[in-house]
Every structure is written in C-alpha cells, then in structure tokens.
Amino acid sequence: MIAICDATERLATALGGGPAATLAASALIEADALELPRxxxxxxxxxxxALASAPRAEVSQAITWLDRSSCFAPLAVASATLDLAAAARQFGVAAVFLRGVRGFGRLAPFxxxxxxAGLLGIAGAEGPPFVAPQxxxxxxxGTNPFAFAMGQGEDRVVIDVASSTATMAAIRNARAxxxxxxxxxxVDGSGQPTTAAADVAALLPRGGQIGSLLGLVVELMAGVAGGGRGDPAGRGVFIVALDPAAAEEHTDWRQRLAGLKNDWLEGGGHWPKGGxxxxxTVMSCDFGxxxxxxxxxxxxEMTTR
Amino acid sequence: MIAICDATERLATALGGGPAATLAASALIEADALELPRxxxxxxxxxxxALASAPRAEVSQAITWLDRSSCFAPLAVASATLDLAAAARQFGVAAVFLRGVRGFGRLAPFxxxxxxAGLLGIAGAEGPPFVAPQxxxxxxxGTNPFAFAMGQGEDRVVIDVASSTATMAAIRNARAxxxxxxxxxxVDGSGQPTTAAADVAALLPRGGQIGSLLGLVVELMAGVAGGGRGDPAGRGVFIVALDPAAAEEHTDWRQRLAGLKNDWLEGGGHWPKGGxxxxxTVMSCDFGxxxxxxxxxxxxEMTTR
Structure with a gap:
C-alpha cells in the first residue's frame, strides 16, 4: 500500500521531476484514487x-498555440498550465491552445x-466525434469536457463536466x-432513442440543447480556434487563465465567492469540488x-534509450 | 414604417453618434425586430x-474592471466591446468586467x-436571483445568459443562451x-415542481445539472470575479475576446469552422445564428x-439639460 503523496513523488521523479512532472503525476494518480482508472x-x-520531454515556453505573449503531438500528453498539459499561470500574472489574462494532445486524463486538476495559484482557470478539450447535436x-x-475553477481552501469551486451524459467507454462496457x-x-443509426448498446450510433448531449451548445463552444475553441478538430495526432485543448488580483479592492471577489457558496448551499445546491x-489517502495494493x-x-526504457 | 438601418441611424445620432452609439442602437432595434421588445x-x-456619456477607455492593458453605474447601459456595453476588440488585437486575448450595468438588452449583438471584427467573443451577464441550483x-x-460568437458571413456562429428555460417576465405574464x-x-416554496405561476418561488436551470453549472460559471465570472453580485446599482457583465489571427496558418480556423458547420448540419443539428x-427589414408602424x-x-431632455 502507498499513500497518494508518495506515489506522486515517485511518478514525478520518473517523469523527469520538476513542477510539470509533479502536476502531471498528481493528476493521473488522483484519477485512480477517484476510481476513474481510465x-x-x-x-x-x-x-x-521519445515523448518524454515537455518543453517550457518562454512567457512573452498572452496567447499561444502549441503543437504537442511529440510530447507525453499529461506533461504537455501540465507544462502549458504552468506557463499559462505565469502569462496570466504578467498580462492579467492569457490563453493557450494545444493540438495533437493524446490522452491526458481529467481537466479538473489543471x-x-x-x-x-490565485487565478481563474477555464479549460476544454475536444475529441473524436461521438456526440450528436441536439x-x-x-x-x-466529442464528449468535450468543460472545466472551470477559482478560489482557495473551503470556498474553492472546481467544475468539470462532459457535454454528453454517457461515455463511449460505458457504451462499450454495456455492449460487452x-x-x-x-x-x-x-440514439441508433436512424436517430431514434435506444437503450441497446449494440445499436448506438451517437451519444446525446447532456441536458439537451444547453449541453449541445456547451459542447459546440468547446469544439469551436479547442477544435476550430485551436486547430485541433480532425487532427489524427491527438485532441485540441484550450486553457484560459485570468488574474483577479488587480481589481480585488473593488470586487472583493474572495468575500463574494464565500457568499455565493453559502447562498448556493442554503438554496439546496451542491458546491462542485471537482473530485x-x-x-x-492510501491507495490499493492493486494500484501499487x-x-x-x-x-x-x-x-x-530510459536506461536502454 | 421605417427600415432597421434608418431607425438605427436615427437612434445612434440621438445617443451621441459614433461607433458605440451605432452598436448600442442596432442592438436595441434588432431585439424589437426579433419580437423581443423587453x-x-x-x-x-x-x-x-446624466447617464448619456459612455467614456472610452485607453487601451493599455489586457484586462479591465469598470464600474458603469453612471452610464446608459447599452452604451456602456457597446463602448466596452469596442475597447475590448482593440485590446484583443494588441494582446491576442483581452477581458473586461463591468459592474453596475442596468438593462442593456441581449448579449448576442455584442x-x-x-x-x-475577426475575433472570438465570449460574454455573460449575471442578475437578480431567480434560478435555483440543480x-x-x-x-x-440570475437567468445568467452566456454568449459566444466567431466567424463571418454564412459560417458565423452566434450562441446566446440563458441558464433557465423560463424568464421571470413569462412567469409574471402567466400570473396575470x-x-x-x-x-x-x-418550483414552489417547498421545492416541488409547479405549473401554477402564482406559486413559483424559483425557476429551474435549463437542462438540469449542466444548465445549473453554466449559470454558476457566469455568476462566478460576472458576479464574483467581476464584483457584480448583489450590487444594487446593476448587473455584472463580462466579455472576453480572443484574436485567432496569429496562428491562422497553423490552425486553418476559417476552413475548420466551415467544416464543423457542414458536419453539424449534416448530423441533423441547428447552426446557431443568434437571431x-x-x-x-421594415419595422411595424407601432415600433416607428x-x-x-x-x-x-x-x-x-438633452436640450433642457
């Protein structure tokens, strides 16, 4: 048995060490801890x-496009997140578009x-077409997850939601x-609703029209503006960061966040913490x-390289 | 009877002329043309x-917070949109947070x-609490509309969607x-679904959980990061603009947008044009x-000022 922190340290070292490797390692291990092993x-x-390296970019502009098809995807997304934080501190707002990103896990940790780091984070990822328009x-x-986070400690909010209710993995499991x-x-091939996994031709958007539109927004950002759509080398991912510090004396954003959380809970809502x-946490022997x-x-493989 | 273009020109002149007045005037008149007179x-x-002026800001930073409680709201949003376009061209990405914004109409025109202008536009507005969490x-x-637009001509996509299915105006009409x-x-005061307008205590989020989360994201941006939540002087509004031009040779974004539109229509979807x-268009005599x-x-009032 191994605690998450020790597992993260070992994996980060194996991935080359440093902040990007630590962020990537903790993101992957957290998914296993949440029982999302995929x-x-x-x-x-x-x-x-050959994919191990994840170059850090010079922070010199507020918006960046990067082809990351030759990087290990979790390291590429982690590295871009760290660079983006620095750019957002410099400019107040910054955006990065990645393309050619293979499987990287969940957006929530990033x-x-x-x-x-005191910023607002917004991200989305497009992928192969599985979901029909409303x-x-x-x-x-794709199932096009959208993520948002801000705040620290107990008030922190972390949203990470896919644009479809089901995943293709769930359909494959049901088929098996x-x-x-x-x-x-x-829906099946004729567009009729189906509960038979073998007949599934497309997933439906989560919540109907609004899920369809959110999935489309992610596709327009990560797939069109970022150039990821249809790229056989991997997915398109976008991340935007904003620094609310400059206006804190006018916005009182930390106090307003605490107030909103309180209102949300009192109104009967669930405050999303992003898992x-x-x-x-001690991981299972199987995980170890x-x-x-x-x-x-x-x-x-590193030794015999 | 009067054509939209003539009506816009007359109203823009009355609002002081110039690009912000033209944008504000066209936004308002378009809503009447779409039979959304509210x-x-x-x-x-x-x-x-006293509210007529809408100062243009110096474009010197990528992110800006503005208190617009002393401005005519449609002019304030129009003016911020124009300044934001200039900032996005300079920095590649830019954001503006407005607070104290009274009724300004729809987000779509902005x-x-x-x-x-060749940019991507993303916007949202929070407002008084009418909608319950999922x-x-x-x-x-609030009913917290979210808007997104990119592209030009036939391929242009304009999304403008509220986070609830109904509006409080519709509830008031049904009550009357x-x-x-x-x-x-x-839902009614005990949280049970209701179809009796007199019993309505809260609107439900559009599409359940995903609409609730999108409404929360808009609240976190416009209400918390922008400082608009709970401000009796008016709403919080955010607008973000990104300039995809710098990476156009890598992303081919115009071609990918046309391809996505084609796929979306062939897949049976409706391409949102934002009204x-x-x-x-010739407006009704009543409008004239x-x-x-x-x-x-x-x-x-300007003369006797």
Missing part, C-alpha cells in the same frame, strides 16, 4: 522515451492548479456485458502493483 | 441626460460584433393571465411611433 496511470501506456442523428463532436443503457443517452482527494510495473518500464 | 428600445426608458429549492442566481406554466420550469435580422416618442424625449 484517466489514471493507465495513461502511462502511451509514454515513450484548472484547480490555476485556482490554487435534435440530430449522427455524431459530430449485454446490459441495457439508461434511457435518453444515445479532490486527500494526499494522505500497477504503478510499480509502469515505473519499472519507464526506468528500463 | 430587450429593445424599451431600454431607453432608463436613459437620462459578441457578434467581435466575430465580425436539486435546490430557492433562487440563488392565469395560464398554467409548462412542466419542469419552476440576426436584415438591415432592410414608439421610436419617435423615445427620440422626442431624448431630444427634449
């Missing part, structure tokens, strides 16, 4: 020594890093097990064994 | 000579203006007429009379 250290399967019959966009799907999450886990195997491979 | 020239009721029972946030409400748009109307009355008042 977004966890399984991502290390894509790691190769926007949360920006929040912890009212439509064929898949056009023969289980039927919940109603209203997918944070304690660094003292999987991590050991990944680290052994990384070490071996 | 967002149209009815806004001129709030105009007074983000569309940014799209027509799963909640009491109103915490005794009509029952559609199911699923509102554009032709400048040749209302405009004349407003213009007469503006002229009289």
């Amino acid at each position: 977004f966890g250290i399984a991502m290390l399967d894509e790691w190769t020594p 926007v949360r890093h920006l929040a912890d 009212g439509g019959t064929r898949p056009v966009i 097990s023969g289980a039927s799907l919940p109603a209203g999450i997918a 944070t886990v304690s660094p003292d 064994e999987r991590l050991d195997a990944h680290l052994a491979r990384l070490s071996e | 967002f149209g020239i009815a806004m001129l009721d709030e105009w007074t000579p 983000v569309r203006h940014l799209a027509d 799963g909640g029972t009491r109103p915490v946030i 007429s005794g009509a029952s409400l559609p199911a699923g748009i509102a 554009t109307v032709s400048p040749d 009379e209302r405009l004349d009355a407003h213009l007469a008042r503006l002229s009289e």
Whole structure:
C-alpha cells in the first residue's frame, strides 16, 4: 500500500521531476484514487522515451498555440498550465491552445492548479466525434469536457463536466456485458432513442440543447480556434487563465465567492469540488502493483534509450 | 414604417453618434425586430441626460474592471466591446468586467460584433436571483445568459443562451393571465415542481445539472470575479475576446469552422445564428411611433439639460 503523496513523488521523479512532472503525476494518480482508472496511470501506456520531454515556453505573449503531438500528453498539459499561470500574472489574462494532445486524463486538476495559484482557470478539450447535436442523428463532436475553477481552501469551486451524459467507454462496457443503457443517452443509426448498446450510433448531449451548445463552444475553441478538430495526432485543448488580483479592492471577489457558496448551499445546491482527494489517502495494493510495473518500464526504457 | 438601418441611424445620432452609439442602437432595434421588445428600445426608458456619456477607455492593458453605474447601459456595453476588440488585437486575448450595468438588452449583438471584427467573443451577464441550483429549492442566481460568437458571413456562429428555460417576465405574464406554466420550469416554496405561476418561488436551470453549472460559471465570472453580485446599482457583465489571427496558418480556423458547420448540419443539428435580422427589414408602424416618442424625449431632455 502507498499513500497518494508518495506515489506522486515517485511518478514525478520518473517523469523527469520538476513542477510539470509533479502536476502531471498528481493528476493521473488522483484519477485512480477517484476510481476513474481510465484517466489514471493507465495513461502511462502511451509514454515513450521519445515523448518524454515537455518543453517550457518562454512567457512573452498572452496567447499561444502549441503543437504537442511529440510530447507525453499529461506533461504537455501540465507544462502549458504552468506557463499559462505565469502569462496570466504578467498580462492579467492569457490563453493557450494545444493540438495533437493524446490522452491526458481529467481537466479538473489543471484548472484547480490555476485556482490554487490565485487565478481563474477555464479549460476544454475536444475529441473524436461521438456526440450528436441536439435534435440530430449522427455524431459530430466529442464528449468535450468543460472545466472551470477559482478560489482557495473551503470556498474553492472546481467544475468539470462532459457535454454528453454517457461515455463511449460505458457504451462499450454495456455492449460487452449485454446490459441495457439508461434511457435518453444515445440514439441508433436512424436517430431514434435506444437503450441497446449494440445499436448506438451517437451519444446525446447532456441536458439537451444547453449541453449541445456547451459542447459546440468547446469544439469551436479547442477544435476550430485551436486547430485541433480532425487532427489524427491527438485532441485540441484550450486553457484560459485570468488574474483577479488587480481589481480585488473593488470586487472583493474572495468575500463574494464565500457568499455565493453559502447562498448556493442554503438554496439546496451542491458546491462542485471537482473530485479532490486527500494526499494522505492510501491507495490499493492493486494500484501499487500497477504503478510499480509502469515505473519499472519507464526506468528500463530510459536506461536502454 | 421605417427600415432597421434608418431607425438605427436615427437612434445612434440621438445617443451621441459614433461607433458605440451605432452598436448600442442596432442592438436595441434588432431585439424589437426579433419580437423581443423587453430587450429593445424599451431600454431607453432608463436613459437620462446624466447617464448619456459612455467614456472610452485607453487601451493599455489586457484586462479591465469598470464600474458603469453612471452610464446608459447599452452604451456602456457597446463602448466596452469596442475597447475590448482593440485590446484583443494588441494582446491576442483581452477581458473586461463591468459592474453596475442596468438593462442593456441581449448579449448576442455584442459578441457578434467581435466575430465580425475577426475575433472570438465570449460574454455573460449575471442578475437578480431567480434560478435555483440543480436539486435546490430557492433562487440563488440570475437567468445568467452566456454568449459566444466567431466567424463571418454564412459560417458565423452566434450562441446566446440563458441558464433557465423560463424568464421571470413569462412567469409574471402567466400570473396575470392565469395560464398554467409548462412542466419542469419552476418550483414552489417547498421545492416541488409547479405549473401554477402564482406559486413559483424559483425557476429551474435549463437542462438540469449542466444548465445549473453554466449559470454558476457566469455568476462566478460576472458576479464574483467581476464584483457584480448583489450590487444594487446593476448587473455584472463580462466579455472576453480572443484574436485567432496569429496562428491562422497553423490552425486553418476559417476552413475548420466551415467544416464543423457542414458536419453539424449534416448530423441533423441547428447552426446557431443568434437571431440576426436584415438591415432592410421594415419595422411595424407601432415600433416607428414608439421610436419617435423615445427620440422626442431624448431630444427634449438633452436640450433642457
């Protein structure tokens, strides 16, 4: 058994050390702790020594576009997040568009890093077409997660929501097990709602029209403005950071955040925390064994490179 | 009868002329043309000579916070949009937070203006609490519209969506007429769904959880980061603009936008155009009379100031 903090330190070292490796390692391990193993250290399967490097950019402009098809994706997103934080402090607002990004896990840890740094973080990622537009019959966009974070400590808010209710992984699992799907999450080839996984031609947007529009916004940002759409090398990802410090005396934003959280809870809402886990959490033996195997491979491939 | 273009020119002149007055005038008149009179020239009721001025800011930073409680709101939003376009061209990305904004109409015309200028526009506005969080029972946030626009000509996309299905105006109308409400748009004081307008204590978020989260994001941006929440002088509004030109040779964004539009339509989706109307549209006689009355008042109050 291994605590999250120790696992993170070991993986960060194996990924080359430094802040980007630490952020990437903690993002992957957190996903396993949240029982989302598809977004966890399984991502290390894509790691190769040739992809290991993740160049840090010079912070000299507020907006940047980067092709990251030759980087290990979790390191590329972590590195871009750190550079973006520096750019946002310099300019007040900054944006980065990545393309050619392979599997990198969840967006939540990266926007949360920006929040912890005193910034607002907004991010989205497009991907292969699985989701139909509202009212439509064929898949056009990805499950396109959108994420937002701001604040620190107890008041911190971390939103990370996909634009579809289901994932293709869930459909594949249902297909394998023969289980039927919940109603209203997918359509068949003729555009009719279906609960038979074998008949699924497209996922439906979460919440109908508004989920469809949010998925479209993510596609327009990450896929169109960022150039990621249709790139066989990987996904498009955008991250925007804003620094609220300059106006703090006028906006009282920390106090307003605490007030909004209070109102939200009193109104019966759930304050989104984006799946944070304690660094003292102890991981399962199975996880420990999987991590050991990944680290052994990384070490071996780096040595024989 | 009067064509939209002539009406816009007359109103822009009455509002002091120049690009901000033209943008504000066209935004208001367009709302009347779209049969959304609550967002149209009815806004001129709030105009007074003391509020007439809308100072243009010096473009010297990428992020700005402005208290606009002493401005006529449509002019304040128009003026901020024009300044933001200049800042986005200079820095690549720029953001403005307005607070103390009274009724200004719809967001669509302002983000569309940014799209027509070759930029991406993103905006949101918070307001008085009418909408409950998902799963909640009491109103915490406003109907919080979110808007996005990019592209030009036929491919241009303009999204402008509120975070609730219904508006408080619709509830008031149903209350007055005794009509029952559609199911699923509102709850009563005990948090139960209701179709009786007289019993409505809160509106429900559009599409459930995802609409609730989008409304919360708008509140966090316009209300918390922008300082607008709870300000009795008016609403909080944010606008972000990004300039995709610097990376155009890598992203081919215009071609990707045309491709996405094509895929979206072929997949059965509706490409959002944000309610554009032709400048040749001829307005009703009733509108012409209302405009004349407003213009007469503006002229009289400016003269006797």
